[in-house]
Amino acid sequence: MTTDQPNPYRLSDSGTRQISFTFDGKTYQGREGDTLASALLANGVHLMGRSFKYHRPRGVLGSGSEEPNALVSFDRGAGRVTPNVRATTLELYDGLVANSQNRWPSLKRDVGAFNNTFSMFFPAGFYNKTFMWPRSFWDKVYEPFIRSMAGLGLAPTKPDPDVYASTYGHCDTLIVGAGPAGLAAALAASKTDNRVILVDENPALGGSLLSSEKASIDGASITDWLAQTEQALRQAKNVTILTRTTAIGYYHDNFIALAERLTDHLADAEIGQSRERLHRIRSDKVILAQGAIERPLVFHGNDLPGIMLASAAQTFLNRYGTAVGYEVAVFTSHDSAYGAAFDLHDAGVHVPVIIEARTDIDADLRDSAAARGIEIVLAAAVSNCFGKWRINALELYTPINGKTRRIKCDALLMCGGWTPSLHLWSHSKSSIKWDDKIDAFVPGKANENASCVGACNGDFGLQTALEAGGRVAGGEATYTVSEVPFGRGETFRSLPNYKDVSKQKAFVDFQNDATEKDISLAVREGFSSIEHVKRYTTIGMATDQGKTSNLNAMQIASVAVKKSVQEVGLTTFRPPYTPTTFGALAGYRSGDLFEVERKTSIDSWAAENDAVFEPVSIWRRARYFPNGSEDMHAAVARECKATRTSLGIFDASTLGKIEIVGPDAAKFMNLMYTNPWAKLAVGRCRYGLMLREDGYIYDDGVVGRMAEDRFHVTTTTGGAPRVFRHMEDYLQSEFPELDVWLTSTTEQWAVIALNGPNARKLIAPFIDGIDLSPDAFPHMAVREGKIFGIETRLFRVSFSGELGFEVNVPAHYGRAVWEALFEAGAEYGIVPYGTEAMHVLRAEKGFIIVGQDTDGTVTPQDAGMSWAVSKKKKDFVGKRSLMRSDIVANGRRQLVGLLTVDPNVVLEEGAQIVADPDQPIPMDMIGHVTSSYWSETLGRSIAMAVVKGGFDLEGKTIFVPMPGTTHSAKVCNPVFYDPDGERLNVG
């Protein structure tokens, strides 16, 4: 303790432990149970931040999650900085560190505050209007300036070391809000056999009860009733209570997202302990008991620190034992503020005046004020506020006589009525309706099995809330309550002031710094829809979603557009209800668990052998295997050379595989692929080409016929899921009469591709039950037998043009078989190769990669693959489209080979192709490069491209303009190597 009185504004010592914390580098004392806001107020600190646009000094407006002003940066060390935390919800712990935002270099000396001085230049739409012209200034001057000034707080620059949790949950009744209505609903529901979840964003149950000392329920004090209620609910086995948990979004079919804060309130939160948990709850019934939020009054200077909602001051007093000042004036148009005034007075605070906007109030209130010696001035307003960092006086204006009076104060409470919280209700697309009695929107028709109870339903008062809560959960609850009546109020669309409106700064949206004037300006400039006014003025678009501002904005707009409030309507609320960390949204799905990374059973061998990996769809595949310091170019050249001259080994396990079984299997294959299948002999393979119904190439792969009624289909790695879906779709929707079934077998088999003249020699000693001789086992055949005693489907196929085998073994044996082959292959200088060499080898042979050389607009004809399309079949998917006039028209882009004139130039994949490099820009682009590699085998570069009318351009020169240079290349047949396929039989 540094002074005798560390908390000069603390009125009651609640007996909790004293703790210290740091704000903007200065250490203060607070108490356990405080929020940062209540602790700062106890120290007499009101200045907590700078506003967003004008950098005006700001203090707290509210006392909970509705707070627009007091946004701080919560600092738990590197990577653990959370910007824009509301000081009113940040729970204090010993050693807490927080900093103010939107200021530089310090909260009191803020360079950006010149925005405030020059604010006449910053009206609504300023950024839109001023920065439109000249265009060239945007990039160099305006944009960097706005970027440096804009934004709330600073995003953390280090990775977040914390971890987060997530879960799904189910219940019969979800109750949002544990104020009187929510608690009564939970009590009633706890007596049924329903599964109940009760959530509240506060650390303690009670809601508004935590701020209202003077009431009693069923003869018990509020404190006692809360304790009994909590005990009853905690004992009920069917009730789950989640505190520090915000219902952030309400989605279809009663699906609610809850963000639970687990460790932010702990002084010793370890890294590794989940910081927050996202609950994704499906509830049969949802009860919203979210209460209401008090509205500020809109008057000149209403944003000075020390000016706040009356209910906030009452909360700071009753819940945290903190006075927001010792000379506290009140400005109100609603009875409820009198309760705050009286509570403060009774606690020893001087209340110099209650400035009442209405012309008359109930005698009760008048008498109660008189008994306390508090002056009430009726039909009056605050016309100005004085003070730099905190209010020190106000100017009272009585329009009836035009007089003003200066009144000293160190805080000013305001109350302009109450707004039921309809945020979640609106997320659920339930309707709202205007209620003249309370001058606010209340729930209309529910779009889900949901109800609003208590203040968020427009039903104010403790007894009303308790009984409504009990009833909605099926109970017939009656409560005996003594309470200060909630009272009533009147809404003023504008408050009197003798000053010219254009000279006033009366804030409506405190967080986005939008004033009454801005709304009128927007309407004057022709924005009549509230949604447009909102976007133009940015009212309600800040992180508080206009919790304190929406209704005031709408009412001001309704005057300006001369429509009723009902006609003006409310803007749309969207999730999340309060700002939510990305961590909470990700839950467990971060780091390694962000996305599935699929690995084959051979992947671990590749990792141990220094493979460089690349992602292929969500698979991780070895791209190349560098020897020592080799770069990719050198490694790929070596891998290709070894494969062409002796033996390469490649993990092809990621290829999609589908087993197609049934008496109609061949019929089905005939429909799914362009090729004919009926006559394919058992034990033979065929390259299959699959089209979409629009005639464009969708996938390809080798298919082996294992039996009359059984095909082993392979697909591209990335295409496996969509091909399976495509087949199931046609089978179930168009051809349900066929007796055939599909089973994904991608992961049943590990696939080891052996390519090169020594491939047969390598496997021969280890194969049982298969005659490997070329005559007995020709190219494009499949046999079943054993390798190293393990069951195998052995394909003789080649994606390299060399003699090739693909050894399929059950996946668990993949690595063992691979290692055995690798060991035995030493004698042939076996080399493992990756996807990069695989691509080069196939490109040398002109084999396409679907999705690289095709892009969803390439037909078999375009790809030069008419040979794969059966002319005899009556039907297959895509057949009719191949006859469409624009598919058979001339001038389509066709797949060709390219040989650069300079053999050392490797074209860039995706580069555009032109016929005449000297034509003016923009040039007529006739195609683009789809594949391009250095071919070690050919000692030069090779490329594939789609070019308009490409087949007719063979031998002609085309051009590839690149920055600084233009490459020329000759169009050729895309089969660059061994066009007659003799290599397949070498070995």
Place this chain on the structure above:
Amino acid sequence: MLVDQGLEIGDTLSDGCLTVLLVSERTRYSLRIKAEDLTAFNLESGLGLPERIGQSSLTEARMQLCLGPDEWLIVTQPDLDKGLGAQLKRLSDSFIFSFTDISHRNIALTVQGSEAVAAINIGCPLDLSPEHFPVGKVTRTVFENAPIMLLRTGEDVFHLECWRSYGPYVTGLFARYAKDIEMS
């Protein structure tokens, strides 16, 4: 054998309340037959395939799981149940149906303990309360980004299968949850 998938998860992920075990090798067949042929098929084969989606028939040696209107997954203990492949082959002479060996496609985990439901619900969106997901119920569903198959074999015991390459992701999620239990 499953080490290559990073599945050396040991016996348990957490003391007592949550155990996640890698199930040893199983034989698996995907069996497909039209619903109208099922009665005759069951009669002839004696397999006793359950008739409705979500139902299972379970013995120590064999699980028969109905996953779709014409789809069953049969999981057997290879030591206790050897003849199924040959039997299915014989049956294909008299019935139109399909069976495909997918023994190695899937891996299986046993998830058990008082925290089993909570652990599965971190990624599975289904209501696993006993009324909605009783013992014996089976279904394909998701576990966050991984497609899984979930079977309840006891009040606090589940048999979970996924394609082998999804194994590390699934066990990784369980490990994170186990750590949460440990640290709270």
Place this chain on the structure above:
Amino acid sequence: MFLIHCPYCDEDRPEIEFSYAGEAHIARPQNADAISDAEWSEYLFIRENKRGIHCERWWHTNGCNRFFNAVRNTVTDKFIMTYEMGEPRPTPEEIEAARDDD
């Protein structure tokens, strides 16, 4: 996240298990060779994209693996009914009777 009633599983299941599969009741022409390019394009590309009652297909991808039909109101975003593949499009009266989404 919707709850979708799978007519095969006969259960309400979370949307995350399903995939959308486009408009329903678009039959693949049996006489494709005989119809004009215009008619074929109609089948291939033209969809109702309807505001209001819409018949569409869903696939219970991570469930029973069946495609099925659904009637959904694209304005209220509520499912009205689901039914098995091959069943006829429900009549307006049947849809009206099943609606509770006005």
